[in-house]
Amino acid sequence: MKLFHTADWHLGKLVQGVYMTEDQRYVLQQLLQAIEKERPDAVIIAGDLYDRAVPPIEAVELLDELLGRIVIELNTPVLAISGNHDSPDRISFGTKMMESRGLYLVGHLKEKSEPVVLRDACGEVHFHLIPYADPAQVRHLLGDDTIRSHDDAMRAVLSRLEAAMDPAARHVFVGHAFVTSTGEPEQNTSESERPLSVGGAEHVRAAYFERFHYTALGHLHQAHFVRNDSIRYAGSPLKYSISEENHVKGYFVVELDGAGTVQVEKRELKPLRNMRRVTAAIEELETHPINDDYVFVTLVSDNPVLFPMEKVRAVYPNALHVERRTSAAAETATASADEAGGSVGRREANPIELFAAFYEQVKGMPLSDAKKQLFAGTYEELLREEGSAV
Numbered sequence: 051m052k053l054f055h056t057a058d059w060h061l062g063k064l065v066q067g068v069y070m071t072e073d074q075r076y077v078l079q080q081l082l083q084a085i086e087k088e089r090p091d092a093v094i095i096a097g098d099l100y101d102r103a104v105p106p107i108e109a110v111e112l113l114d115e116l117l118g119r120i121v122i123e124l125n126t127p128v129l130a131i132s133g134n135h136d137s138p139d140r141i142s143f144g145t146k147m148m149e150s151r152g153l154y155l156v157g158h159l160k161e162k163s164e165p166v167v168l169r170d171a172c173g174e175v176h177f178h179l180i181p182y183a184d185p186a187q188v189r190h191l192l193g194d195d196t197i198r199s200h201d202d203a204m205r206a207v208l209s210r211l212e213a214a215m216d217p218a219a220r221h222v223f224v225g226h227a228f229v230t231s232t233g234e235p236e237q238n239t240s241e242s243e244r245p246l247s248v249g250g251a252e253h254v255r256a257a258y259f260e261r262f263h264y265t266a267l268g269h270l271h272q273a274h275f276v277r278n279d280s281i282r283y284a285g286s287p288l289k290y291s292i293s294e295e296n297h298v299k300g301y302f303v304v305e306l307d308g309a310g311t312v313q314v315e316k317r318e319l320k321p322l323r324n325m326r327r328v329t330a331a332i333e334e335l336e337t338h339p340i341n342d343d344y345v346f347v348t349l350v351s352d353n354p355v356l357f358p359m360e361k362v363r364a365v366y367p368n369a370l371h372v373e374r375r376t377s378a379a380a381e382t383a384t385a386s387a388d389e390a391g392g393s394v395g396r397r398e399a400n401p402i403e404l405f406a407a408f409y410e411q412v413k414g415m416p417l418s419d420a421k422k423q424l425f426a427g428t429y430e431e432l433l434r435e436e437g438s439a440v
Contacts, residue, residue: 062109096268097133
């Protein structure tokens, strides 16, 4: 059985105030062309179809267009789940009606999850579609008060699922989580993806997925495998942050033989516009050829530059950010001071730490542990309600 594994489309994404819809359409048309040419048995979308709980109308129309082309025109089943950016209610709407045409969308985690069964010449392949759900939701759904972390939640969900697995079938798991080899903390692969849990406890052990012949994951934006070749992140189809500058975007082609052995091939998607850094003096930059890439520009100058964005956009019309760096000596001194003081940027700081620092500055006293827990709970609830809006 041939599968296309993709994830993290983030339709409706805004980067530095610019909607990426045109760029998303461009790369996903390449995916459609590959589906039409190679005729896979199914296409997997492992969460974060949208970038926010209430996506703009252009994003909804684009998803409707893409799914219509794949499922109806190309007669290829789509197996998709909601991610932490999606609204489960929106993803789940009309799913029973659409399954008859081969569109399987799972928005809400269910207490008892039935697999989607597809068949090839070698027999049945069972697809287990497990959407994103935070530990509190899983704790309530399963009635298990011991579930406190994402690792606890995934272990509980999979223990129930595995008990009902047909040993004669091949099994594919589709999920949206932060999976690491042993559940150890790791840095996210992109600044554009928000944490699943405030203050940590978001990592899940890869060993839980060893019963599956292939595990198709979403959430992390850089394509890679975890622990072994059969547990993989497809990554996002586009760069959504300058932190993804060196990512190679695309999707996986997964071949599953009759014994359940997988062969995986990475296919690249070519962007309409690249996202990259440009570092130069303004005099040098003005000699560059005109280029449509999304660029983050650092102007190297010891003197102020008047109207920097206007000058940069004369060469790079889609420039997203411009900053000035004074000199190598000044940069070295600043870096040394930051290292000595242990400083981090606000984007990189833990939200709890930021609030605690603000509280202490305003109130003149440290934030208590009880208030930290209250803030963390309120903040996570707000993220669930607002989706990814920033």
